[in-house]
Amino acid sequence: MLKQRKDGGFLGQPTWLWSLGALLVGLALSVLAAALHHDALSRADRVRLDRLAERSFDSVESQLQTCGLLVRSVQALFLSSDEVTPAEFEAIYANLRPREQFPSLQAMAFSLRTDRPAPDAAPDGREHYITTLAAPRAGNDMLFGLDIATQPANLAAARFARDADRPVMSAPFQLVQRAGMPGPSDGVTIRLPVFSSGPPPRDLNERRRREVGSLAASFRVSRLISDALPAETRERFSVEVLDVTDGARHLLFVDDEDGQEPAPEAAAAATYTHELAFGGRTWRIEAHPRAVADPSAWLPALTFGIGVLASLLLATLAWSIAGTRARALALAGDMAAQFRQSEERFRALNELLPALVMLARADDNVLVYANQACRDRFGIADDLAGVRLADLIEEPTLRARVASLAGSPDGIINESARLHGPNQASFWATLSVSSITLGELPHLLAVANDITELRVLSEELSYQASHDSLTSLYNRREFERRIDAAIAALDAGGPAWALLYMDLDQFKLINDTSGHYAGDQLLAQLATLLAGLLPEEAVVGRLGGDEFAILLENSDETRAMALAERIRLEIDGYVFGWEQRNYTISASIGVVMMKGPGLSQRTLLAHADTACYMAKERGRNRVHLFSEDDSATAQRRSEMEWAGRIRQALSDGRFLLHFQELAPLWHGERTEGVHVEMLVRLRDESGALVPPGAFIPAAERFGLMPQLDRWVVQTTLANFNRLHPSGKAIKLCAINLSGPTFEDNAFADFVLEALEAHGVSPQRICFEITETAAVSNMARAVEFMQRLRAAGCKFSLDDFGSGMASFGYLKNLPVDFIKIDGSFIRHIETDPVSYSIVRAVTDIGHQLGLQVIGEWVADERARDLLRGLSVDYAQGFAIHRPEAALCFRDPPKA
Template sequence: MHDQRKDGGFLGQPAWLWSFTALVVGLLLSGLAATFHAEALEKGRQQRLERLAERSFEAVEAQLQTCALLVRSVQALFLSSDEVTAGEFEAMYANLRPREQFPSLQAMAYAERSDRAAPDVEPDGREHYLTTLVAPLSGNQMLVGLDIATQPANLAAARFARDADRPVMSAPFQLIQRAGMPGPNDGVTIRLPVFSAGAPPADLAERRSREIGSLAASFRVSRLIADALPAESRESFAIRVFDVTGGGRLPLFGEGQEADAVTSPGPLHSRDIAFGGRTWRIEAQPLATVDPAGWVPALTFGIGVLASLLLALLAWSIAGTRARALALAGEMAAQFRESEERFRALNELLPALVMLARAGDARLVYANQACRDRFGIEGDVTGVRLGELVEDPALRQRVEGLAGSPDAIISETALLRGANEVPFWSTLSVSTIRLGDVPHLLAVANDITELRVLSEELSYQASHDSLTSLYNRREFERRLDAAIASLDDGGPDWALLYMDLDQFKLINDTSGHYAGDQLLAQLATLLSGMLPADAVVARLGGDEFAILLRDTDEARAVAVAESLRTEIDGYVFGWEQRNYTISTSIGVVMLHGPGLSQRTVLAHADTACYMAKERGRNRVHLFSEQDSETTQRRSEMEWAGRIRQALSDGRFLLHFQELAPLWDGDRADGVHMEMLVRLRDESGQLVPPGAFIPAAERFGLMPQLDRWVVETALANFSRLHPSGKPVKLCAINLSGPTFEDAAFADFVLEALERHGVSPQRICFEITETAAVSSMARAVEFMQRLRAAGCKFSLDDFGSGMASFGYLKNLPVDFIKIDGSFIRNIETDPVSYSIVRAVTDIGHQLGLQVVGEWVADERARDLLRGLSVDYAQGFAIHKPEAALCFRDKPAA
């Protein structure tokens, strides 16, 4: 023993050996701890970068979706207006102020579909889209008149959008308006089709035939992507974006790859975003940056080295004398206290709320700085119970009772009571730990109030209309489905009220769309204040509103509708020194019993609202399956589908009826005939025009049918009359919507030239009512074709609202006296006088007069005595099939 103490040894070994062994083991353990710490920090960094990359990808995808909503909002202008003028287009652009949200937006443009590259160019059999409307015009003047058929990427997007009827994005292309300007001129367009008026296209063929133009928003793609990316992403990654549609790899954007930028060896983050028929690949390569926490593993290793040295000294001290051991123990205790202070200081800097409480009474023994600030705790924290910070009584009881379950952990979203008793939302985790032999409760919370508020705002925006704060169409349809489901489960009856304002378009046209928006917002407030608290009120779009009433009968539903109608009828809307009176038409549909569908209920509501408008507007109509007008509207809707199918199947055919001159001098010039359209049904039977023409007029199919008649008559002009006699004059009837079509005159002139028919042999018949209802458009249309040599006849003269003053202003060659006067000419002196007056005035204006519905020779003689020029009717000629249709078998 004496020798061992003298040598400083311990258990027979030298003291330096124990000290060296302790130092080596300590250094190894320190190296392992520092390595694990560095790996943990790197893993955390990679996770942060991965989340940041995902947020960047989502931001770009959200930006594209928002761009599509911008184009969809502009498309609504075309859906709500028969013709969008350049002024309306510019006003819409000014009201939307899209560049405040989309600095990358270059232009909004509308291109009209045509078969010509320009109005004065011969058709070449290809599709052309001539740009007619551009906003803003400043800086984009060269787009006016641009044919996007010259830009393959743009043309492909337009066709795809038309065929799919959804937003489509083009491939990247060069923006022509930025040619020669500083900065990149790369661009893309997001397009939506614009269809002609009528029911939504049912299939691809109808979408192609009814497309009238294409709406597009062009963006500088590099600016669009740069604006979407968070600033933190652009500082942390080298970001590249490629268009990889079809396997290609077209560069769209590249940032963070300058000569002095060095990328990190970390993994490449990538995602493919599919939007509008294109696929973008976003690649984010982390940049080599200085990690602010990179020194922490070194600190860990340093502390380990220090601890190893201390351990070595301790071993030396233990192997030495008791005094040295006690001195070293004191020194180490001081070192550990310093380490604890450093740990406490680091914990104080954490943004999370950290609390430590005794398990027995749940009183706090420690709370970090963030916790004290958030809860408003000043001074000693031991007077605060952990449960007192929890708002929910049930959760408070669970937290305080956690000490009885050592292995239990609470982790959930909770409402905590902050400073000044102001609650806030947080994620709260509470678990039991033991410090020495004493059980404690460790609680960690993170404030998520802002995140929860944002989530609630997004949820609200997804289900509510931004203008009126009422439910939007999507949420209303979800509530309607729930009501139908409750009926299937035997629940009480519901009522659906479908409202449509009667004068809304007038306000938009005279005072602008902003005034219309203000009216809708005021009416939304009015509706909410009048209806029961459990009523579901929604704006479906435009000026259409819907209301769901629960547990109601027909009498109460109609009474509520009447009260709404009366209140709105008495409402006066004032705007810029103008006052407008408002009225509404309301359709009421009762929902009772199982088996209903959303589509059927909404169709019934639309029909009921339509009936209310048909009966004079400003009224309430209760839907009934037995209603004759409802049956008629359904029949017309069915006929609309049959007409479209008949046009597709080629089941329309032409008949003709001759007109006889009442003076012998006109007989040698050839046949004067009027073309009549007929339809064969699916079984091959002829359908009278009175069965399908009203439906065609109501659902906007007459322009398409009139085009078929003109094309067929001109293509078979030499095979119309079965006798082979030359046709002196062929009369073709046109509906009002047809001559309002700006492209129809060009279509007629092109068809005349293509089939080699002289315009002097064609006479178009337009009814008096249609001509007067749109006088300016009618005169412009007639003058265009009369300049080429075509003639015009004013049909059914005397049946409508026209006066002889109107007749003087219409460029017609014939007037056809309404048959109701001719039919009674033998027995009614008034009819006789009207026919004579019309004939005399027509001749004074240099017009030829035709009398129709001539049923016998007596009427013919009377017309001849009144100097009428032509007669038409069964006494002259009964309608028969044109020669070109006599050899065609029945469909």
């Protein structure tokens, strides 16, 4: 207890001295806190400036890259057309609406390369580029006839773009359109060459020889940079942009019009600089921080003021304590009583907590306190009976860490651990142990929460996510992840791996004769059989159906083939019994060796599937090692076999028709009929449905498509009123035609005779031909289409964009519909380029008076995006899944 003198002082010192000392200490701490607060705010502001400068540099660079893409998009018009008219040039400009994104854009122009400087001037033996096209025309009339050879910076950019065949930016120069106008007249152009039609030039000489002109976009460079910079950048920085390509410093842009001085903190800091390389030019961007008012600058003063107030209160408290002994003793007594009451309340509350709370001595780890939940969970007596905290922990390493925690510099442990009491089962818990001091003695405070149920549930979910529920083997997703890990090990220089791909032979027979449950039982038994055959390091998974795959680490061809042969023999000798039936089982196994870096999961699985297919092709129940020649061999053999099978299927009448509906996006549901597309399918010898991708390539390769197309047309027209199962009338029926079919001179007469014979209106028939087929023989395609259009038939250009994708062809092809290739629709939600292509095709199609169809619509989001782009029809699984035509359905059972 403190000793009090008769004069009111303590420990021999006057009362006022204690109060003054407390005040001085408080003021010193207040000054320190204010200084630290100010330093923290300054550092935070510097970090914000660093990030803002970096974002500003990225914005300017992104703006230039987008300008290059703009010129590249217009270049596509020239690449797809032998001659671009002024109307077409202005149409593509109007469609792109570039000034919405680039207010700094002055003009888009095309300059024709010639040896004459002007129409009325004599040749001088030099290259000249005479501007013949420009958009917008308003404000750019003086560009027409301009020879860019008179502008050295512009001419240099044109030549550089031609030789490099990539976007090139000119040095800054005066734009002729800005002559005599207020404001800066600085300008740059971004150029791309335009070559004559044909394959891309292979070298520099061919590019120079085939160049027909130069395409350019001219920009006001100061406005271009100003638009790219974020508004916050203009507020916080004075920005200068210089062209330093040739070593000199040509000023392009400066933003210091408000005349603010640099911030005092930023005056000593280095200017933010960034060199940006684009189109053969190098720009240097310099950002100087401005002096701006910091809204948080008053906070350190507030901190100091609070400290001063606290110091005064502390001095007052010291005066009060030192001056009144009786009051202090009374207050101490009251506080002691309140503390005892608080401790009693704390103990009562702690006893009721569901968490496990323990207190142990640090020297011997013996518990001195455990709440009721802890005693019940561990089965500990109320007197604790010398129980040690570390003994409750199951894992030896963690137990040792807890035992030595009092001397550890960390002083705290947070872990998930298994705990157990004397003669009690262990359980999972989150354990927090910290070192504390009570009564000048070190103790350990531990708090635990039982998470056994949560842990078990987490492990079950993890297992279900990576294992096949039927066989308990790895599922396809987990097995593919293991393949990726093996590829990563190979890329790091690890040993070779082997991939075994196994498919059961005639597994469908068991499902068809004994049911799918029997097939599932067979797969489960085979999974157990495989587990006993494979070495410990092997990874086995079920990829789906009756397909299994095995990964074998550190394996050569001999070991892999020996294991595959052993598996084949074990399965070959296995007899599966089910409901008084016995089945002999066999398997075809493909083996792929994984050697060296650069492999891909998709390629490995494709090779393994090919090897397994080759094993089946060679008689089943065998092992085949993949080699590079297997893919071509399998394809040729498969196509040769399919040619004979297609002829036999036509003879046996095993072809059938499916249909898929198209939905209008803007006109609502049509009550007068439906719009469908007919799809050909094939049933194999066993009655299984064969997708078109399996036999169409062979039919095209061996010249069978005209015969197959005739069957489709004849069958569709003969059953025209028995196609849709709902009985709805067919408003428009689309039929696909291959290229060789419409090249047949007799096919148009065949169609017209079939239409008349079956009484089908030609206006209800639409023939679909692919873009590639139509362009490959344009004259024959136009003749064929005009012949049938004269009778009333309609035509659709299918897969538009998958081949040459030229808008110029649409003017020459007499079509009614454009069907955008599904590869663009599939990525319309995630790929901005696909979205822009769909929008451009739709806009140009509508300008030509055509209706636009989007195929491969897989979800409602894609459907909504197409509707927003004014696409007329949608086709895909989100609209309707293909189903058999009514005339090819089995009659209902009585």
